[in-house]
Amino acid sequence: MAARAGEGTHAPPPHDTAATWAEELLDQLRPAVRHPRRVLAWLARTVQATACLEDAHGRLLAGDRLCADTAVRADVATGRISAAALEDGGRHVHLVGIRHPGPGRAAGAVLTVARPDPFDRRACEIVHRTASVLGLLLREGELARSARRLRRASADLRLAVLQLLMVEDVVSARRVAAGLWPGLLEQDTARVHVVEGSPAGRDALAEECTDVTEGRALVVRCPAVDGHVIVVSPASAPGERLRALVADRPDTYLGGSLHQRLARTATAYGQAISALAVARFSPGRSAVYAERTHPERLLDPAALRTWSARTLRPLDTLPHHTRAELLATTRLGLDFTAVSAAKVLGVSRNTVRARMDRLQTLLDTDLTDLTTRTAVRLALLTEAAHGPYDPGTAPHTGPRFTDLLDSAALRGWARDLLGRLDGDGRDLRATLSAWISAGANAERAAKQRGVHAQTVRELVRAAEPVLERQLLAGGSDLYEVVLAHLADGTLAVPEAGANGDQADAPVHG
Secondary structure: OOOOOOOOOOOOOOOOOHHHHHHHHHHOOOOOOOOHHHHHHHHHHHHOOEEEEEEOOOOEEEEOOOOOOHHHHHHHHHOOOOEEEEEEOOEEEEEEEEEOOOOOOOEEEEEEEEEOOOOOHHHHHHHHHHHHHHHHHHHHHHHHHHHHHHHHHHHHHHHHHHHHHHOOOHHHHHHHHHHHOOOOOOOOEEEEEEEEOOOOOHHHHHHHHHHHHOOOOEEEEOOOOOOEEEEEEOOOHHHHHHHHHHHOOOOOEEEEOOOEEHHHHHHHHHHHHHHHHHHOOOOOOEEEOOOOOOHHHHOOHHHHHHHHHHHOHHHHHOOHHHHHHHHHHHHHHHHOOHHHHHHHHOOOHHHHHHHHHHHHHHHOOOOOOHHHHHHHHHHHHHHHHHOOOOOOOOOOOOOOHHHHHOOHHHHHHHHHHHHHHHHOOOOHHHHHHHHHHOOOOHHHHHHHHOOOHHHHHHHHHHHHHHHOOOOOOOOHHHHHHHHHHHHOOOOOOOOOOOOOOOOOOOOOO
16 A cells, blocks of 8 residues: 655655665565555655556556646646646645557556655655656566467467367368468378366466477367367377376376377367276376277278268258258267367357257257167268268168168177176176166166166266276267167167168158
């Protein structure tokens, strides 16, 4: 707080030399203590006055507000005069303009000092020197604010690039990135890494990720999970450096995807999230998505692509951008919650739901059914991997979903996977099947099994390490297990959204 002058004559103490007050003023610039409020309080004590610092528009920045001659203050603020001294209502007032670093003569701030006694030479010098110090601090504050604005703008651009990649708009993503990060997305493939730390330390973690990747990766603070940093890395070296970074930071984990085309960034992100779950239990606290047997690779590729094209054919009448937007949003919405998908894409959750509802209507299917979602997701992933058929050549007839599942290789994979559960005396397999049949709803499965809902959750959780897949969290692992149940006949193949009809009938997705 500023101090008001006392009564009587205010001669400086015997030891108050110019060197003394100058040293005290310079001491106000120490990093641990420097702030305009502290400098103003020191000035008020030193010259035994009341001090006020305002910006050029009259907003109080520090000290106690002082009323001074409006016209004189305006002259100082506009730069017509650099300083003024006047007597106002029995007070002696000194005003000093603190120059703004920008063009023109206008001041960035005005220092006003008032006391009952006239300003002697010593007091005037202290006021003017203090104005110079305040100018430095105000400039430092402005530079810091500009740096924060620049960091926010850069972070927003990085997120925008990621969101464009998530909806397969690679051309726009490259265009946005080219100005600030030339060459970053020139390659056609990339890996996605997700680094997990504490939410409180995420900003520092993101800065470290940026430093170690040396501008060769897109580093984004995840909009969906507070503790996550997403790194899209076209080169291989950043992954090694991120692993070294995690190794040096306790309670930090790293999950990485396989190399994917930039248009499959959303798929790579899902792989990185799956690998992150493994990393939490790995000695090095990092993991790369395992190249395990994927059930879709056990299907006849030509038949799978034909079925996918027929399933998604109702979307072919949409404009390309709208179609890609619906597909990308639905893929994320099926693997994550609507809220998380919305944050990743930078839209509202209502927008995510509206897009998924539109796709559901166009495909004449029911995405609330888990087995139907599994079939639709398989079609979406197939197109993401191979690209869409040319609408003019897309097949009107071909295999049905039941035909795809009639594969000896797929049935053998399903039998081996689900057979892992048979050795457990808790009947994990029956509970898991009931849980999936109930749409992954523990309460409905519990009623069917005649047990408590918490028991169902515990048994499903117990099946996760046996199957080496996350189930309760949803996502790709759950859909693989659902597909295994469909392939071995434990679950009925969905009637809508999987089989499709023939040439002239509506195609279901």
